[in-house]
Amino acid sequence: MELRVSIQSVHQQTAEKLRAAILAGVFRPGDRLIEADLCGRLGISRPSLREALRSLEAEGLIVIVPNRGPQVPVLTWAQAEEIYRVRALLEGEAAALCARCATEADRQSMRSALQAFERAVQTGDPASRLSATADFYRAMLRGSGNALIEELLQRLVARINFLRAQSMSRAGRAKFSAKEMRAIYLAIAKGDSRAARKAAQAHVKNAEEAARDILAGDAAQTNGARSRKLSA
Amino acid sequence: MELRVSIQSVHQQTAEKLRAAILAGVFRPGDRLIEADLCGRLGISRPSLREALRSLEAEGLIVIVPNRGPQVPVLTWAQAEEIYRVRALLEGEAAALCARCATEADRQSMRSALQAFERAVQTGDPASRLSATADFYRAMLRGSGNALIEELLQRLVARINFLRAQSMSRAGRAKFSAKEMRAIYLAIAKGDSRAARKAAQAHVKNAEEAARDILAGDAAQTNGARSRKLSA
DNA sequence: GATTGACAGATTGTCTGACAATAGTGATCA
DNA sequence: TGATCACTATTGTCAGACAATCTGTCAATC
Numbered sequence: 001m002e003l004r005v006s007i008q009s010v011h012q013q014t015a016e017k018l019r020a021a022i023l024a025g026v027f028r029p030g031d032r033l034i035e036a037d038l039c040g041r042l043g044i045s046r047p048s049l050r051e052a053l054r055s056l057e058a059e060g061l062i063v064i065v066p067n068r069g070p071q072v073p074v075l076t077w078a079q080a081e082e083i084y085r086v087r088a089l090l091e092g093e094a095a096a097l098c099a100r101c102a103t104e105a106d107r108q109s110m111r112s113a114l115q116a117f118e119r120a121v122q123t124g125d126p127a128s129r130l131s132a133t134a135d136f137y138r139a140m141l142r143g144s145g146n147a148l149i150e151e152l153l154q155r156l157v158a159r160i161n162f163l164r165a166q167s168m169s170r171a172g173r174a175k176f177s178a179k180e181m182r183a184i185y186l187a188i189a190k191g192d193s194r195a196a197r198k199a200a201q202a203h204v205k206n207a208e209e210a211a212r213d214i215l216a217g218d219a220a221q222t223n224g225a226r227s228r229k230l231s232a
Numbered sequence: 233m234e235l236r237v238s239i240q241s242v243h244q245q246t247a248e249k250l251r252a253a254i255l256a257g258v259f260r261p262g263d264r265l266i267e268a269d270l271c272g273r274l275g276i277s278r279p280s281l282r283e284a285l286r287s288l289e290a291e292g293l294i295v296i297v298p299n300r301g302p303q304v305p306v307l308t309w310a311q312a313e314e315i316y317r318v319r320a321l322l323e324g325e326a327a328a329l330c331a332r333c334a335t336e337a338d339r340q341s342m343r344s345a346l347q348a349f350e351r352a353v354q355t356g357d358p359a360s361r362l363s364a365t366a367d368f369y370r371a372m373l374r375g376s377g378n379a380l381i382e383e384l385l386q387r388l389v390a391r392i393n394f395l396r397a398q399s400m401s402r403a404g405r406a407k408f409s410a411k412e413m414r415a416i417y418l419a420i421a422k423g424d425s426r427a428a429r430k431a432a433q434a435h436v437k438n439a440e441e442a443a444r445d446i447l448a449g450d451a452a453q454t455n456g457a458r459s460r461k462l463s464a
Numbered sequence: 465g466a467t468t469g470a471c472a473g474a475t476t477g478t479c480t481g482a483c484a485a486t487a488g489t490g491a492t493c494a
Numbered sequence: 495t496g497a498t499c500a501c502t503a504t505t506g507t508c509a510g511a512c513a514a515t516c517t518g519t520c521a522a523t524c
Contacts, residue, residue: 009298009477011286035505045479047279050506051286054243058290066241067486067505082380086322093321148314152384241506267476277508282477299476299515468523477514485506492499 102143327432334375
């Protein structure tokens with residue numbers, strides 16, 4: 001039983017809030033984060049803020065340019081591609097492990113998350129879709145029994161969150177997504193680790209392709225502005 | 233041409249020095265790092281030190297216990313096992329990628345690092361062995377063309393450095409190591425990505441087993457002291 | 465004898481205020 | 495038009511301070 005009353009340190013809370021803000025899109029790729037500004041808004045001192053920023057930097061969620069300060073990184077497609085490749089690798093492994101050693105409780109969690117997702121697809125509710133997806137993955141990673149993979153994936157996914165949110169809300173993608181997730185679940189339920197790995201990797205591959213389309217369309221629109229920014 | 237004379241910020245330099253010190257074994261698993269002490273020794277202020285510590289914490293190189301401060305983590309075997317599993321996955325992928333897209337220059341670097349390693353094995357020079365291994369991997373990861381994998385692996389390997397140094401210096405292990413590395417190189421030189429992946433994974437698997445023996449022997453010796461510490 | 469309570473010392477968590485160094489900006493002048 | 499130069503905004507770094515917390519010790523109590 002956990003009786004602790006959130007004795008979180010300031011920098012820790014700060015890091016969490018900023019993380020959440022970036023994932024929620026409050027700060028967008030390319031945005032600068034001004035220290036004094038954040039201190040004021042969060043009601044904390046600069047040293048505490050800077051500690052939090054260092055944590056986020058090491059997570060890859062922000063980059064800190066010397067003498068210019070922190071900003072949300074703008075991913076190149078090459079970087080995104082690397083992330084997707086590693087993500088496929090790790091998620092495949094997690095699925096395979098899960099197929100081998102998940103408990104019935106884990107499978108149950110996955111099943112209900114999957115059902116929630118399918119309901120959300122039918123009703124067309126983007127928020128529920130996102131949370132159901134998160135639940136599904138959490139259950140799978142928990143079932144894999146490898147905390148390291150879970151942590152690494154969480155960080156990687158955070159870095160492509162921007163692409164993810166867009167491609168997930170794209171017409172048609174949700175339906176395919178549901179099918180792919182079901183395939184992962186079925187393979188795991190059967191205990192077929194080989195099939196589970198394949199299904200998970202295929203899912204990431206498809207997500208990558210959806211993201212690529214998004215980024216391509218995006219780049220075409222804002223190409224001038226962005227390349228000017230990068231070369232500066 | 234790079235003329236800059238180390239315009240690295242203080243916290244960055246600090247992080248690097250501490251990283252190097254931990255890898256070199258100056259601070260051993262379980263050691264506490266006292267802020268005031270480090271500030272004095274490094275000649276820096278506490279805020280700067282704390283920023284550096286937050287970076288190292290996010291890298292997993294130290295843990296910071298609330299109100300007790302930073303310390304070098306003591307790995308359980310379960311944690312080490314997770315790291316080895318992910319390492320096998322990533323190194324296998326890197327080897328496979330390298331087999332597909334390394335340039336002749338990359339292969340040349342690997343070849344000379346391998347030769348240096350074999351010479352070091354014959355002369356029985358542990359320091360050269362370590363540096364040659366590092367060179368070999370650096371070349372392979374560079375050849376894979378995936379900077380993310382390189383970064384992730386670097387961090388993971390840092391976390392098991394303690395085990396690694398011990399198992400590498402173990403009688404007999406070096407010779408096997410040389411054989412395994414040669415197998416990786418040959419597969420990459422042939423462009424056989426499948427064989428390269430297998431060879432790299434086998435190499436990690438063997439390293440893991442060597443490490444397990446070390447940890448088992450270690451635990452038997454200091455079991456009393458350690459379990460008392462953990463339960464406290 | 466074991467548990468509790470109190471206390472001192474060590475260490476971390478956090479803030480304030482300050483100042484130098486740097487990058488970006490706009491004005492000035494050739 | 496282009497180069498130069500001050501100005502401003504912002505970051506990098508430090509010193510000093512104080513509260514909060516942990517650790518171990520020692521006496522008091524049951």
